[in-house]
Amino acid sequence: MKVINLGGKGTLLDQFVAELRDHQIQLDRLRFRLNLERIGEIMAYEISKSLPFVDEEVTTPLGIATVPCLKEQPVIATLMRAGVPYHQGFLNYFDHADSAFIAGYRKYDKSGEFEIKIDYVSSPEIEKKIVIINDPMLASGGSFELAYKTLLAYGKPRQTHMAAIIASKEGLDYLERKLINVNINVWVAAIDDELTVKSYIVPGLGDAGDLAYGKKIDN
Numbered sequence: 073m074k075v076i077n078l079g080g081k082g083t084l085l086d087q088f089v090a091e092l093r094d095h096q097i098q099l100d101r102l103r104f105r106l107n108l109e110r111i112g113e114i115m116a117y118e119i120s121k122s123l124p125f126v127d128e129e130v131t132t133p134l135g136i137a138t139v140p141c142l143k144e145q146p147v148i149a150t151l152m153r154a155g156v157p158y159h160q161g162f163l164n165y166f167d168h169a170d171s172a173f174i175a176g177y178r179k180y181d182k183s184g185e186f187e188i189k190i191d192y193v194s195s196p197e198i199e200k201k202i203v204i205i206n207d208p209m210l211a212s213g214g215s216f217e218l219a220y221k222t223l224l225a226y227g228k229p230r231q232t233h234m235a236a237i238i239a240s241k242e243g244l245d246y247l248e249r250k251l252i253n254v255n256i257n258v259w260v261a262a263i264d265d266e267l268t269v270k271s272y273i274v275p276g277l278g279d280a281g282d283l284a285y286g287k288k289i290d291n
Contacts (some may be wrong), residue, residue, distance in 0.1 A: 073248050076186050078118055079261040085114050088239060089261050093277045105157040105284050108208060112161020114261055119204060120165070122233075122257065136270070145169040146233075147198050149223060151176060151207040151215055154280035158208050158237070170196040172203075172226075188214045190222050193280045199227025208259065208280040210236035212271040213246035220251065235259045238276055240267040 079086055088107045091097045097106040098104055124143040129136050149172035150159035163169060172195035176188055204217050216234050222230070233257065234247075247258065266274035284290060 073251055073254070073257045073259045075260065076118075077121045077260050077263055078115070079105075079263075082240060085111065085261055088114075092237065092280075093275065095278075096114065096282050099274040100280070101284060101286075108157040108280070108284065109161040109164070111237055111261060112158045112206065112235075113164050114141060114161075115206070115261075116153045116165035116204075117161045118259075119233055119259060123202065131271060144202065145159075146202040146259055146289045147172055147229075148202050149174060149195065149203060149205045149219065151205070151219055152192075152286055154209065155207045155208060158206055162206060162235075166204075169190055172196065172198070172223065173220060174224035176215055176218065183196050186216050189216060193225075195223060195226045197227050198223060198229050199203045200230045201227070202231045202233070203229040204233045204235060209273060209276070210234070210247075210258075211267060211273050212240075213250070214271075216243075216247060220256075229273035230255075233259060236261075238262045238264060238273055240273045240276075241265050241287075243273075 077088060088111050092104065092107050125140040126143045127138050128141045130139050145166055145168045146169045148162045148166060152173055152175045159233060174190060175192035176190045205216060207215060210216055220232060234256060241263055244258065253288065264273050264276055268274060
């Protein structure tokens with residue numbers, strides 16, 4: 073597993089991440105969702121640099137130009153619900169990509185411990201394809217691990233990319249232990265050191281789903 077941190081280089085990506093974290097700017101839900109989408113676009117562009125391209129001849133009004141073009145479209149998989157606007161950013165750039173959707177939740181026991189449960193999956197065939205799994209937050213790493221293993225029911229990808237905006241160091245360490253000998257690149261815009269006992273990233277940004285769509289009631 074390879075981790076690629078695109079943040080901290082003094083780019084607009086850092087600006088958008090700063091706005092996602094800012095508790096005052098978070099009051100504007102439209103702006104919050106837009107920043108998730110814009111970061112998805114940046115991530116898509118950066119990931120595209122690692123994908124295969126082939127030279128194609130393009131006919132212009134004045135002649136023929138040879139231009140590198142994407143050899144194949146990836147499959148874009150998102151973890152709902154916070155991942156939806158982030159996912160749209162990827163689709164804005166990989167505009168002919170197939171999509172997969174995974175809905176999961178934290179199932180708590182009486183002690184406060186939880187496990188990740190998947191209750192909905194919609195996916196195309198992914199055998200020998202390039203798959204990008206995206207979710208704004210990589211906290212404990214459990215959701216990304218379970219998403220990847222769930223998608224294996226639809227085929228074994230040739231290559232897998234995981235894209236998170238903010239990751240915890242603990243979550244990245246967890247994935248490295250769990251996903252051994254798997255061709256995976258993990259792309260992030262920031263890495264935070266602390267993870268609370270309830271697996272929330274600190275300083276993080278809070279609950280991305282609630283900030284994008286409103287506070288949910290946990291049953």
